[in-house]
Amino acid sequence: DAMLAGDIDISYSQGLVPFINAVKSNAPLKLVDIAMEYGMGGTTCVTSNASGITKANASELEGKKVAVPLGTMAEYVFDESMKVVGADRNKMEIIQMDPEEGAAAIVSGDVVMACLFGGNSIKSALTVGTRLLTVQEARDAGILGIDITSVTDKFMKENPGMLRTFIEVTHEANARYADGKSDLNVIAKDAEMALADMKDTIGGFKFLNARETKKSMESGNLAGFLKGMNTPDGAVDTSFLPL
Incomplete structure (x- = not known):
């Protein structure tokens, strides 16, 4: 609702189901990245x-x-x-x-x-x-959660460089986490969680690299999810991934 009202331009870690419901209602949004895949811990x-x-x-x-x-x-x-x-x-x-x-x-x-x-x-x-x-x-049982990054069509067309930078920075942060170089205390503070609880939660997340993301969006978990929920064609754009 906030995106359609023009209050925000990019939604990071948006639930996939709300996005699908929005584009089924002809909302002018695009899925441009995967924030994370996760099991049912979270x-x-x-x-x-x-x-x-x-x-x-x-x-x-x-x-x-x-x-x-x-x-x-x-x-x-x-x-x-x-x-x-x-x-x-x-x-x-x-x-x-x-x-x-x-x-x-x-x-x-x-x-x-x-x-x-x-x-x-x-x-x-x-x-x-x-x-x-x-x-x-x-x-x-095959129950998998996926959070995404979506953007309004208007912002994507008017600010392609800014969007590309946003996604690049996101993947750089994912790489730091994968290498064990993230400051977990900062993450816990921002999440308003105890450090141990935050570690338990984030431990259930899978942050994909750009190649894994592209595969998921085109033929993997995300593509299967979108197809299974009869998502309209044209809802995904992989061109901003830092490949």
Whole structure:
């Protein structure tokens, strides 16, 4: 919404699902880079221990209140997780809640499950609950998260040099992290997380180099995701990658 209103020009680490929903509605946006791929360490669904609901009896979610931030990668994870455990989302009372609200709701007992993203929200929910699927179980089921960098068509056409520099700087930062040269204390401070929690969260991210990014965008994980969600053609532009 902020991009379409002209308030921002570039969105870094944007959830892929919101981008797809936007371009399906003819929003003038382009996907120009992959911020990261990640397992379900940073996006997951947590069931309350008090409910007694696990993947083994997940059909008991039906008829219960569930918190989901709709239109986000967490909703995608929710949908895919329900397919794995054999529960029908249409029979649940789904309540739109941002991750912080969802975490608070599961802690207070107002919902039996909360689907969340963000290390702090997940950590809070896990004080009273358990992941419906472990990170490994989600990975084995093919549930993968992808955050992207998108830009408005107008900004891309008017400021190609600035956009190219932005993406180059991003990949330089990724390379520093891969080489163990990033200042993790600064990252933790900026994320408003304890250092150990930040390390645990970022450890689940995969930062692709430019060649890996291009492959993913054209024929790999990202391309498959876009095709699977019937994304309109022409939504991706790889020409700004620092190859």
